[in-house]
Amino acid sequence: MTVDSLLTRAHALDSADPLVEHRKRFIGHNDPGLPAYLDGNSLGRPLQSTLERYNSFITTQWGGRLIRGWDDGWLQLPLTLGDRIGEVALGAAKGQCIVADSTTVLLYKLARAAVAARPGRTEIVVDRDNFPTDRYIMEGIADECGLRLRWVQPSPDGGMTSEDVRDVVGPDTAFVVLSHVAYRSGYLSDMESITACVHDAGALVLWDLSHSVGSVPVHLDDCGVDYAVGCSYKYLNGGPGAPAWAYVAERHQAELNQPIQGWLGSADPFGMVQGYEPALGIRRMLSGTPPIMGMLAIEDMVDLIGTVGMDEVRKKSVALTEFALESVEVLLAPHDVRVASPTDAARRGSHITIDHPSFKEVTAQLWEKGIIPDYRNPDGIRLGMSPLSTSFGETLHGVMAIEAILAAG
Template sequence: MKKDGSRELTREAALRMDLDDPLAAFRDGFAPMRDGALYMDGNSLGRQPEATAARVAEVLAKWRDEMIIAWREWIGVPRRIGDAIAEGIVDARPGEIVVGDSTSVNLYKAAAAAVTAQPGRHVLLTSDDNFPTDLYMLQSLAAQHSLQLKVLPADPVEGLDVDVLRGALDGDVALLALSHVAYRSGALLDMTVITRMAHDCGALVLWDVSHSAGSVRVPLESSGADLAVGCTYKYLNGGPGSPSFVYVRTAQQQRLRQPLWGWFGHREQFAMGNAYEPAEGIDSFLVGIPSILSTVGIEPGVRGVAEAGIDRLQGKGQQLTDLIIALADEWLAPHGFTVASPRIAKHRGSHVTLKHPRAKEFVRALIKEGVTPDFRPPDMIRIGPAPIYTRFVDVWDAMRCLRDLTATIR
């Protein structure tokens, strides 16, 4: 801090913040970056924990040595990792989360379970800053069940306004499905307030927590949320294509029946009966055989994030993104960049979006320089510093690289 209370934006100040960072040691738990490369895309695909290769190798060895006998151990993996996510990552109880399938498929299962439990209600409600696959899944559900899908306009920077939502909630809404942190702007919605508003109208609520699990507190239990889905390959560092998780509140598990009746969701799958009977509890949200190699790959990432602690990660994420915004204001605004993420730290997740008409060229050039953010059409650069492994000086260096590129890309 400078004497006038404003932030000191020097590289030395960033290095000092790293020295004071209680999470600094967690960075060593990740495979090192090559040649000083800077990774700013933790919100798309997290980095590789050092322990992942050994964990996957252990399972490969078991497969080689024990073959099908090893299934005795593997069969419990989706539940065990689900419980670890419930305990250490999002506020949920054991037996409320299971891992398997993609986020798209879990979203479909969860949304379909919700609308089937709400006969006589005809509206699915969402917002236009929900992730495209979520919108597509809701479109397909609406078409199949003759429901109306209402897509509310969200503010492109601040996210969905509660007054806009209030105006759309009525006794015909079966399900409200929203992203907790918006994938473009990073706007973080108030899960507690919104869930309560929807429940007051008798609607069920389904949250996509893909961009919040591992970066901010996700109050599933205390908010009263009915259902949630989330990716494990972003801030949980589970690896490319690692399976997603689905949450169903205990109080809703008896009532909510997902539509894909596979043998892994059967009460007694190895009895091989011809008639489907759903398993008790969260197991009924399983469908087919879990992909064990990529499912065990989630364990080290989840363990690391749980050890670091969500509150500390959220606090550091706010500081990292504050630094991005301060540097963007100071260095990039004069070159036509605007900040398209909430400026109040507690209203955003752990990424910041910058807009520029030539965003695509900037991202290409950054990648050539060894800095990896991502591009979202038509004009957005998303910078996602994962608080578990990103240093303040990494953010400073990445932003300086972007500033230097303004000399050539105008």
């Protein structure tokens, strides 16, 4: 296949794409100074409707209603938006999801809750290729609670399998923490079979869905998941530092013991009583005042995903990554670029990683040209295709730019 045939194919795929019209909803989708944005798996583009929502919120709600806004719905927004994310993207019934703190803080809360729920068990299982925050939080909790970390080393180009998990869990395992889609390789784990393996050992599972939510269909209730967490600024397009969300299965909520006992997670926040009593249900995951403005953009993207449907989002995601792999094979393999992601679409999220010793320098040159992937150590470029805002032509443009830099030496 030649460059011309790839260009023809990209044009045909974009013309036939049933979701292509949704690209117009995103700010900057036709910016000539940014010909290829391939980092939606780190920070999603804003929607035009988000700009309008913020303007309206500042003038009519914050500026108009002022403190009365808390009674008008702000206090309930962590719950109502959590339910909406659960319905649209997580396969979770109402009352199990909440929007609150950062991913890091929610990971800490849920991990400490898992420790408390399995007294007498002494091990936390975590893989060495998990995202640094996940690993660092578990290291801190192990030190705090006098527990051992059981490290697992998955394949660098893959991720954790049910066989990997079955080999390490046992009567000492309190919980296992895993990323559903590996942040570097894009490996998509089998949530249902791994969760079953963990439960067979009497342990709990905590899934990090930061690279899954909004790009890969998830079925938390059907898979019997205990806890889950994820950010909202990747495929939920909530913006830099947008609050994360947490899931706690209903069966665990009555005994949920989260360690940051703030006033809004108490049974009677405005009673100002002496002594902490947790709220009923998922609201006990709250601690401090909810970041209302940080939730506004998430609402717009969740509404769009709800309109399109996660199955259609996934179809576009698979088509984009398949085309990216095809383009890499034709254009970059001759330059000794290696694919460091699964080639089986069923085991791959919405990004691929390609490796080459010069990619740190190549990434800097790409950014100067307005072509934005990201770099991950030791020598990988991640091509992150956000299904509702990325085109096939844009994807090919990025791969062609990498080839041009490599060809120029």
